[in-house]
Amino acid sequence: MKRIAIIGAGPSGLSQLRSFRSAEEEGADIPEIVCFEKQSTWGGLWNYSWRTGTDNNGEPVHNSMYRYLWSNGPKECLEFGDYSFDEHFKKSIPSFPPREVLKSYILGRADNSDLSHMVKFNHVVRNISISKDTGKFNLRVTDIENNTDLVDIFDIVIIATGHFSVPNVPYFEGIENFMGRVMHSHDFRDAAEFNGKRLLIIGSSYSAEDIALQSMKYGAKEVICSYRSAPMGFRWPSGIEEFPIVERFDSTKSFFCNGSNREIDAVIMCTGYLHHFPFLQKNLRLNTNNLLYPGQLYKGIFWLDNPNLIYLGMQDQYYTLNMFDAQSWYARDVLLDRIQLPSRESMEKDIKNWMQREIHLKNPTQEIEYQTNYCKDLVELTDYKIDYDLISKQFIKWEKDKDEDIVAYRDRSFISPVTGTQAPAHHTSWWDEMDDSYGSFIGKI
Numbered sequence: 001m002k003r004i005a006i007i008g009a010g011p012s013g014l015s016q017l018r019s020f021r022s023a024e025e026e027g028a029d030i031p032e033i034v035c036f037e038k039q040s041t042w043g044g045l046w047n048y049s050w051r052t053g054t055d056n057n058g059e060p061v062h063n064s065m066y067r068y069l070w071s072n073g074p075k076e077c078l079e080f081g082d083y084s085f086d087e088h089f090k091k092s093i094p095s096f097p098p099r100e101v102l103k104s105y106i107l108g109r110a111d112n113s114d115l116s117h118m119v120k121f122n123h124v125v126r127n128i129s130i131s132k133d134t135g136k137f138n139l140r141v142t143d144i145e146n147n148t149d150l151v152d153i154f155d156i157v158i159i160a161t162g163h164f165s166v167p168n169v170p171y172f173e174g175i176e177n178f179m180g181r182v183m184h185s186h187d188f189r190d191a192a193e194f195n196g197k198r199l200l201i202i203g204s205s206y207s208a209e210d211i212a213l214q215s216m217k218y219g220a221k222e223v224i225c226s227y228r229s230a231p232m233g234f235r236w237p238s239g240i241e242e243f244p245i246v247e248r249f250d251s252t253k254s255f256f257c258n259g260s261n262r263e264i265d266a267v268i269m270c271t272g273y274l275h276h277f278p279f280l281q282k283n284l285r286l287n288t289n290n291l292l293y294p295g296q297l298y299k300g301i302f303w304l305d306n307p308n309l310i311y312l313g314m315q316d317q318y319y320t321l322n323m324f325d326a327q328s329w330y331a332r333d334v335l336l337d338r339i340q341l342p343s344r345e346s347m348e349k350d351i352k353n354w355m356q357r358e359i360h361l362k363n364p365t366q367e368i369e370y371q372t373n374y375c376k377d378l379v380e381l382t383d384y385k386i387d388y389d390l391i392s393k394q395f396i397k398w399e400k401d402k403d404e405d406i407v408a409y410r411d412r413s414f415i416s417p418v419t420g421t422q423a424p425a426h427h428t429s430w431w432d433e434m435d436d437s438y439g440s441f442i443g444k445i
């Protein structure tokens, strides 16, 4: 029987475990699966930690989430096809929950699925190589609690280590002389730290947008967002402005490429993350930017040169949880011999076709539709069911809501693609809601 190793028990790894469990519940024989997770519990990025840098074991802190993080997309767009929010919370809840509430939902499906016996927590995968003789994977893993290294052999390896954890930190002239705080969004924890401060945010992605907004919400004096190619262009609340890329710093000021400059107190680089797999033999490492369709992966998951190596969740993400499910269900069905992979030539052609199409996408609507088609393509041959067309429409609506009012988009309500329920409104608008606790959100509905 095949032996499968899954690296990481975040949402992607949990989707893979859940997919095998659901086949087992329907009577299938499933392979032996061992999931190695370096943290002491599952949930991946959703395990908020106050720590930055290294953890209590000297391992790099995986967490990039921050204290007042609320879902940045409607929960209806990430809902699991086989486990609704209504089922988990026993009632309908608003569309944009805070971090702890989403974490409860993600862990709820895992808890209900009896997956924990397949996971080895506090186990860091240090090295994965292929044996030339057998073609199998050799893993070297550190058991942190017992301070021992173990070696094991697997037929299949599934990489589910995420790609929002290792910061990309560019250099800017003179930044070493700047006297204020400089950090990457990976280490951002508490917006209240910037109360009364003048903040420069470098970047124009989701992190830049959200950290700018919440820093203002928690009392920053002013926020400048500096963009390289294009401004985010939202109708920002007073106090937030967008400037073209910063070129250099002196001890108190940032200087922008349009000739202007500003006094600032702190810099947060929202400059993205690296796909980083130091534990993998070099010729097995996925080398990509943050794309909707990273190359080298058939169906966005199978390593072209050796489909016994699988990557989950490596895409740029509109879709998250139910895309990880789509990938996992497809991978499972290949591993259970329910779906046959085509020839290498066909796989390569298919990858090229998707990558070509991505190059021509012009706006978020087209990107959403592209990722919708990707998910639909994956689940077509599996028994995973969810209404991706409804999700797609709601994502497009959500983009419009943000353009209309970036401060109020989280006050909107969406329809569950699983139960058809329209979410109730939250009792307080997001901009005025300072209490993001589970109790406040779930209790007061």
Ligand SMILES: Cc1cc2nc3c(=O)[nH]c(=O)nc-3n(C[C@H](O)[C@H](O)[C@H](O)COP(=O)(O)OP(=O)(O)OC[C@H]3O[C@@H](n4cnc5c(N)ncnc54)[C@H](O)[C@@H]3O)c2cc1C
Pocket: 007, 008, 009, 010, 011, 012, 013, 036, 037, 038, 039, 042, 043, 044, 045, 046, 062, 064, 065, 066, 069, 070, 071, 072, 073, 078, 123, 124, 125, 126, 160, 161, 162, 163, 164, 165, 207, 279, 312, 313, 317, 320, 321
């Ligand atoms: C700031 C921020 C906000 C976000 N907000 C949202 C949101 O509102 N809604 C949404 O749907 N998505 C959001 N996301 C996207 C997020 O990527 C997904 O929700 C999800 O966490 C990705 O799951 P994953 O399992 O692929 O990766 P991760 O969640 O990163 O999990 C990877 C796991 O692998 C483990 N691991 C890593 N290396 C090793 C190793 N060598 N050995 C053993 N274990 C290892 C890690 O400890 C971790 O548990 C956000 C991301 C960020 C960074």
